[in-house]
Amino acid sequence: MNAEAKLLDVAQRRCDFHRGFLALQEEHCGWVNNIRGAIPADLAGTLFRNGPGAMNAGAEAYGHWFDGPGMISAVTFHEGRAHFKNRYVRTPKFLSDRKLGRVSNRGFGTQIRGGIFSNLLKPLANPANTSVSWHGDKLCAFYEGGQPYRLDPHTLETEGPEFYGETLKPWTTISAHGKTHPTSGRQVNFGVNLTGIGWRGVTCALDVHDIAPDGGSARSLRIPLRSFPFLHDFALTETHALFLVSSVDFGLTGPLLGTATLSETLKYDPRCPMRGILVDLRELKVAREFELPPGIVVHFANAFDRGDEFVADFFHTESTEGFAWLDNVFAAKQATGSQLYRLRLNRLTGRTAMTPFDTAPIGEFPAWNTQQTGLPTEHCFFVGEHSGEGFFNSLVTFNTETGACQQVDVGDHRYTSEALFAPKSRPTSAADGYLLAFIYDALSHRTEVQIRDAQSPDIEYAAALLDHHVPFGFHGHFTPETFLA
Numbered sequence: 001m002n003a004e005a006k007l008l009d010v011a012q013r014r015c016d017f018h019r020g021f022l023a024l025q026e027e028h029c030g031w032v033n034n035i036r037g038a039i040p041a042d043l044a045g046t047l048f049r050n051g052p053g054a055m056n057a058g059a060e061a062y063g064h065w066f067d068g069p070g071m072i073s074a075v076t077f078h079e080g081r082a083h084f085k086n087r088y089v090r091t092p093k094f095l096s097d098r099k100l101g102r103v104s105n106r107g108f109g110t111q112i113r114g115g116i117f118s119n120l121l122k123p124l125a126n127p128a129n130t131s132v133s134w135h136g137d138k139l140c141a142f143y144e145g146g147q148p149y150r151l152d153p154h155t156l157e158t159e160g161p162e163f164y165g166e167t168l169k170p171w172t173t174i175s176a177h178g179k180t181h182p183t184s185g186r187q188v189n190f191g192v193n194l195t196g197i198g199w200r201g202v203t204c205a206l207d208v209h210d211i212a213p214d215g216g217s218a219r220s221l222r223i224p225l226r227s228f229p230f231l232h233d234f235a236l237t238e239t240h241a242l243f244l245v246s247s248v249d250f251g252l253t254g255p256l257l258g259t260a261t262l263s264e265t266l267k268y269d270p271r272c273p274m275r276g277i278l279v280d281l282r283e284l285k286v287a288r289e290f291e292l293p294p295g296i297v298v299h300f301a302n303a304f305d306r307g308d309e310f311v312a313d314f315f316h317t318e319s320t321e322g323f324a325w326l327d328n329v330f331a332a333k334q335a336t337g338s339q340l341y342r343l344r345l346n347r348l349t350g351r352t353a354m355t356p357f358d359t360a361p362i363g364e365f366p367a368w369n370t371q372q373t374g375l376p377t378e379h380c381f382f383v384g385e386h387s388g389e390g391f392f393n394s395l396v397t398f399n400t401e402t403g404a405c406q407q408v409d410v411g412d413h414r415y416t417s418e419a420l421f422a423p424k425s426r427p428t429s430a431a432d433g434y435l436l437a438f439i440y441d442a443l444s445h446r447t448e449v450q451i452r453d454a455q456s457p458d459i460e461y462a463a464a465l466l467d468h469h470v471p472f473g474f475h476g477h478f479t480p481e482t483f484l485a
């Protein structure tokens with residue numbers, strides 16, 4: 001059974017959300033003629049999204065959602081209209097897999113057919129499929145195990161790897177969760193890199209990059225680590241960056257020898273505390289290291305400084321159950337999320353307090369008004385799963401100050417990817433804006449881009465109805481700039 005047939009089989013047997021992982025091979029570019037409602041006149045800008053455009057190369061399936069080739073979608077809102085385009089990132093992996101019509105590169109959870117002899121010492125390919133960001137007049141697609149790929153924002157054509165001047169070398173990696181400070185315009189990002197072989201095995205480091213507003217240079221800090229970490233995201237304020245190394249073990253021997261994937265060796269260690277690293281961005285040095293109870297943090301929401309405290313919100317879990325479905329989207333498992341928590345760290349004393357937001361539902365993919373990144377924000381937007389549908393099917397607006405929560409179902413047999421915030425032109429508050437979400441309808445096998453009220457997500461202003469689907473994706477970026485082909 002080939003990859004597409006497997007997805008259809010699973011969708012028929014149990015959960016129809018699996019059809020949302022089917023490939024979109026075509027590349028589209030044009031105005032969306034079918035609009036439900038009226039696109040607000042003050043909504044102007046471009047919503048970029050990234051995600052695997054296919055879970056198969058020819059008849060072969062990738063072994064993990066993280067390994068499909070990156071496909072960028074862009075919806076430009078202009079004078080009450082919506083324009084859609086999508087294009088695959090032309091990475092060497094994409095070109096090779098497409099040319100050969102099979103899986104020709106290793107991935108986070110994918111092996112090349114042929115056993116150890118095909119995989120021994122083979123690096124993991126960069127699919128550039130995790131996020132996309134507009135910064136310093138550059139549109140880049142990111143993965144966390146490689147360098148970014150720069151794209152033409154008008155056409156989405158791939159221009160080549162981006163090195164930020166001489167900051168990155170071809171072999172260095174940078175994460176998919178760079179964050180831009182709204183006042184300084186500087187983007188902070190990081191990468192985990194192997195640095196050598198020591199007597200206890202492979203040595204590695206956390207490299208923190210403070211990228212200039214024009215994207216042309218960066219200052220970097222290297223922090224040696226004891227073992228290969230699970231580090232996917234971080235929190236940013238104007239002066240500090242916070243990293244939490246989760247209680248996860250990776251065994252590197254199997255992946256290096258080609259006998260296992262990195263995903264297969266990922267294991268939660270409930271005896272291992274989380275390790276916190278606070279970086280002072282003004283002096284670019286480690287300000288404090290500390291420990292937290294064991295846990296796993298994948299995504300951070302916003303963070304801010306309050307007096308001597310660094311305050312950060314994030315989704316936290318104590319098992320890898322939530323990741324189990326990621327390693328095989330062809331299996332009929334259920335997507336789950338995590339619990340939203342707040343960490344308060346006293347920068348002077350090192351005292352920490354970590355508490356869950358009890359009224360927040362289980363969720364993932366936190367978003368906020370990025371004009372407020374590093375500043376106090378009351379609202380966190382994320383997606384949740386309820387009614388047992390199996391995949392994210394609701395939009396959540398959560399007030400972190402009052403605990404008030406609105407969770408809105410996106411409809412029967414409908415599922416959502418990450419929802420992003422776009423500010424109104426004359427906002428009355430930092431949360432006065434639109435929630436933009438790609439909603440997949442499993443019955444029609446089509447996707448619509450919904451525009452909802454961020455504070456009251458039950459209010460839908462409009463939806464741009466595409467005449468095709470867009471596979472579920474990871475992270476996106478909204479910019480008030482309009483880019484039309």
Ligand SMILES: [Fe+2]
Nearest residue numbers: 176232299475
């Ligand atoms: Fe992520």
